[in-house]
Amino acid sequence: MRDLVLAARLDISESLRARWFILYALIFGGLVVVLFMFGVTESRIMGFTGLSRLLIAYIQMCMAILPVFVLITTVRSVAGDREAGVFEYLLSLPVPLFAWFWGKSIGRFMVVFLPVFGAMILAALWGLVRGLDVPWEAVGFYGLLLVSLAWCFLGIGMLVSSLARSVDVAQGTAFMVWLVLLLFLDLILLGVMTRGQMPPETIIAISLINPMQVFRTAAMLLFDPELMLLGPAAYVILDAFGRIGYMVFSIVYPLLLGTACAAAGYGVFRRGDLP
Amino acid sequence: MIRLERLTKAFRQRRVLGEVSLDIARGDRIALVGSNGAGKTTLIRCLLGEYTYDGIVEVDGLSPRMHRQDVLAKIGFVPQLPPPLKMPVGELINFAASMCNSVPERMEAVSARLGLEVEGIRRQPFVKLSGGQKQKLLIGIALGRDCNILVMDEPAANLDPEARQVFFGLLGERQKDVTMLLSSHRLDEVAALVNRVIELDRGAVVLDDHVADTVDMRSILSCTVRLTRREEAFEKALGEWGFSTTAEGGGLEWGGQVAGPDRLRFLGVLSRYAGLLAGINLEDNSKKAEAAQ
Numbered sequence: 119m120r121d122l123v124l125a126a127r128l129d130i131s132e133s134l135r136a137r138w139f140i141l142y143a144l145i146f147g148g149l150v151v152v153l154f155m156f157g158v159t160e161s162r163i164m165g166f167t168g169l170s171r172l173l174i175a176y177i178q179m180c181m182a183i184l185p186v187f188v189l190i191t192t193v194r195s196v197a198g199d200r201e202a203g204v205f206e207y208l209l210s211l212p213v214p215l216f217a218w219f220w221g222k223s224i225g226r227f228m229v230v231f232l233p234v235f236g237a238m239i240l241a242a243l244w245g246l247v248r249g250l251d252v253p254w255e256a257v258g259f260y261g262l263l264l265v266s267l268a269w270c271f272l273g274i275g276m277l278v279s280s281l282a283r284s285v286d287v288a289q290g291t292a293f294m295v296w297l298v299l300l301l302f303l304d305l306i307l308l309g310v311m312t313r314g315q316m317p318p319e320t321i322i323a324i325s326l327i328n329p330m331q332v333f334r335t336a337a338m339l340l341f342d343p344e345l346m347l348l349g350p351a352a353y354v355i356l357d358a359f360g361r362i363g364y365m366v367f368s369i370v371y372p373l374l375l376g377t378a379c380a381a382a383g384y385g386v387f388r389r390g391d392l393p
Numbered sequence: 394m395i396r397l398e399r400l401t402k403a404f405r406q407r408r409v410l411g412e413v414s415l416d417i418a419r420g421d422r423i424a425l426v427g428s429n430g431a432g433k434t435t436l437i438r439c440l441l442g443e444y445t446y447d448g449i450v451e452v453d454g455l456s457p458r459m460h461r462q463d464v465l466a467k468i469g470f471v472p473q474l475p476p477p478l479k480m481p482v483g484e485l486i487n488f489a490a491s492m493c494n495s496v497p498e499r500m501e502a503v504s505a506r507l508g509l510e511v512e513g514i515r516r517q518p519f520v521k522l523s524g525g526q527k528q529k530l531l532i533g534i535a536l537g538r539d540c541n542i543l544v545m546d547e548p549a550a551n552l553d554p555e556a557r558q559v560f561f562g563l564l565g566e567r568q569k570d571v572t573m574l575l576s577s578h579r580l581d582e583v584a585a586l587v588n589r590v591i592e593l594d595r596g597a598v599v600l601d602d603h604v605a606d607t608v609d610m611r612s613i614l615s616c617t618v619r620l621t622r623r624e625e626a627f628e629k630a631l632g633e634w635g636f637s638t639t640a641e642g643g644g645l646e647w648g649g650q651v652a653g654p655d656r657l658r659f660l661g662v663l664s665r666y667a668g669l670l671a672g673i674n675l676e677d678n679s680k681k682a683e684a685a686q
Contacts, residue, residue, distance in 0.1 A: 120491075210470040212492055213465075391444045393444075
């Protein structure tokens with residue numbers, strides 16, 4: 119446990135020094151500031167105003183930015199250290215590989231999750247100061263969704279990073295993974311459905327295994343309980359899971375997927391040549 | 394203590410080590426020599442459990458792949474190329490000390506003996522240090538902890554003669570209870586430190602020989618060099634070894650001290666200017682003191 123904490127701390131301080139982290143924190147912090155500045159809290163969409171409106175906009179932007187950012191920065195983790203020649207020395211110290219790999223994963227998770235979550239909490243606190251109603255249920259659920267999404271893509275990133283032998287290959291693969299998941303979002307799936315080339319069950323199954331779609335549907339669920347925006351697929355989802363059931367699924371499934379990917383990455387890392 | 398049996402390592406189709414078998418006993422001080430690509434670094438990485446391999450590698454009966462932590466707790470390692478770590482020096486020392494069950498002060502004390510004061514560079518990124526500073530710090534970390542095997546890849550390559558002298562002294566302090574594996578592509582760099590030479594060529598052991606073990610690693614030689622005429626390049630080379638002109642030599646006689654294990658390397662430097670040499674005198678201070686007693 120002590121070794122795991124040490125490895126996590128090492129990765130956190132390494133990340134905090136990196137330029138990508140400054141950019142990352144600025145983007146998410148800046149997003150909240152921009153949303154406030156442009157008066158999103160005062161505007162109205164589908165009956166939503168105040169912080170609910172801001173949170174909806176913020177969470178949609180997170181879905182667009184967070185996965186690719188987490189993937190691109192995480193894949194540098196193992197592949198980058200290996201390519202730079204860091205492993206030969208640091209892994210000659212008596213650090214267990216389990217502690218090293220999972221410590222890095224946990225450290226990186228903290229670094230990618232906290233700015234995103236922190237920006238959301240700051241928005242809620244600022245709203246409180248300005249006398250707006252804070253939808254704590256939405257803040258809590260979106261917080262959990264962000265944990266789940268960040269961990270899922272971090273796990274995928276760690277797997278890609280362990281498999282790739284160079285940073286270039288790792289980043290290219292990560293980008294492809296993100297692109298494929300993006301292509302299988304509901305907008306494109308609906309197009310496929312309309313053309314009638316695939317059975318609806320397949321389309322729905324794909325939307326349920328795509329963590330980005332799961333996140334998107336769950337984010338909609340809070341302000342659109344009937345999932346009207348999603349169209350006919352909503353009936354299947356709500357019939358099969360129910361509202362609460364799907365909310366639980368949307369948190370648990372990406373967490374499990376991320377853990378499974380990270381575990382597979384650890385298996386590859388442990389069994390192969392380290393430097 | 395260390396047993397390699399039919400150790401084989403290949404990268405895809407390219408075989409880098411081919412059925413290497415060795416037994417290394419406690420107290421062995423080995424020069425692992427060979428040209429570039431001979432397999433020295435690969436052998437070291439197998440020993441550190443960093444590479445997968447065919448065959449057997451055991452340290453005190455334990456496999457470095459299966460019992461990584463137990464094996465690496467016994468091994469102090471200095472790599473040939475310092476890692477490009479961006480972390481500050483202080484953080485690296487703290488991390489290494491925590492992992493090796495040592496204390497940072499011990500590692501810093503060894504570094505200080507080598508001429509590197511950590512206090513002034515604690516917040517500096519490791520990667521920004523000079524080659525010599527990096528080497529001193531890595532040696533400080535390796536020797537500032539408990540271990541009974543020292544694996545060093547070209548350990549003294551970036552050290553100035555003064556630091557080399559201290560380094561040999563540090564090795565001498567531990568030579569009785571520590572097994573050493575010193576890798577180099579030049580035997581003269583490490584010859585005086587070892588009692589066994591293993592030469593690798595294209596992944597196979599081509600020489601495994603015990604050598605005379607008469608050099609005291611802590612010995613210091615007083616040396617006087619007389620020149621036939623002044624020559625700027627030679628004077629610069631002597632200056633780098635910490636030599637200065639003697640009062641009575643009229644600028645043609647230089648005096649200084651050479652670490653015992655470094656004598657071959659020093660003579661190698663002198664040999665480049667053989668035509669300028671009028672005389673050399675090398676005297677072992679410790680032997681002189683013994684004789685006086």
